[in-house]
Amino acid sequence: MDTIFDIAFSPVNLTLSILVILLILYWIFNMISGIDFDLDIDVDIDVDSDINVDTSLESASFNDVLNAEINKEDFRTPNTKKSIWWQHLLMYFNFVGLPFMFTFTCWVFFWWLSTIISTTITASYNTNYGYTLLLAGLLPSLVLTKIFTTPFKGFFKNLNPDGDKPVNFIGRKGTMLSKISKDKMGSAEILVDNNPISVYVKPKNGITLTYKQEIVITKQSSDKNFYWVISAEDPNERIVNIEDIKF
Missing domain, CATH: 2.40.50.140 (Nucleic acid-binding proteins)
Structure with missing residues (x-):
């Protein structure tokens, strides 16, 4: 029987395994070395079914990265047309309202874990059937991500490391x-x-x-x-x- 290393780096699981490693290194690199990344992520969504994701990396603290969020208030009008279902997809699975990298990391991890387990049980990590299980694990991993990340909404909502006062928009x-x-x-x-x-x-x-x-x-x-x-x-x-x- 192949070892967990062989399974994780089999043709079916290789891509997700590398992505998980990169995400782990990303968080460790930020926490330990103090190298600053500013993850400014704006999900630009128009009510006429527009969506545009713009990411930029500039200098900021780890707390800024940890708290970089796509908020419902951050939607803007883009120049390209896409389906409105993307709005609900991002909101429903908590990519909106929580730090994006936090939700994204959880999703990739659950997707990787479900694929590792399913391909190990079926011994399909080196077969074409394994790729079917890989794709099939996408939706369950999103559901698990939503369940896991939902309790964190209150925590991140009340987290205010800079001590800034909340903005009152009423009347503006x-x-x-x-x-x-x-x-x-x-x-x-x-x-x-x-x-x-x-x-x-x-x-x-x-x-x-x-x-x-x-x-x-x-x-x-x-x-x-x-x-x-x-x-x-x-x-x-x-x-x-x-x-x-x-x-």
């Missing part, structure tokens, strides 16, 4: 980054201390808001996933003055 003006109407969701850019921040928004009362239109945030949704907005020129709505809000 911004600019639409996509066209929305009725119950569709889009994104808007808000300037906070001259820093642009993208937030996930829906139009209040189903009004139509166009790209680059000035808006005002009126309320956060009950599930805290997005903000309700109105047109900055809407005469029928009472606009909250940001100066009257105590932070």
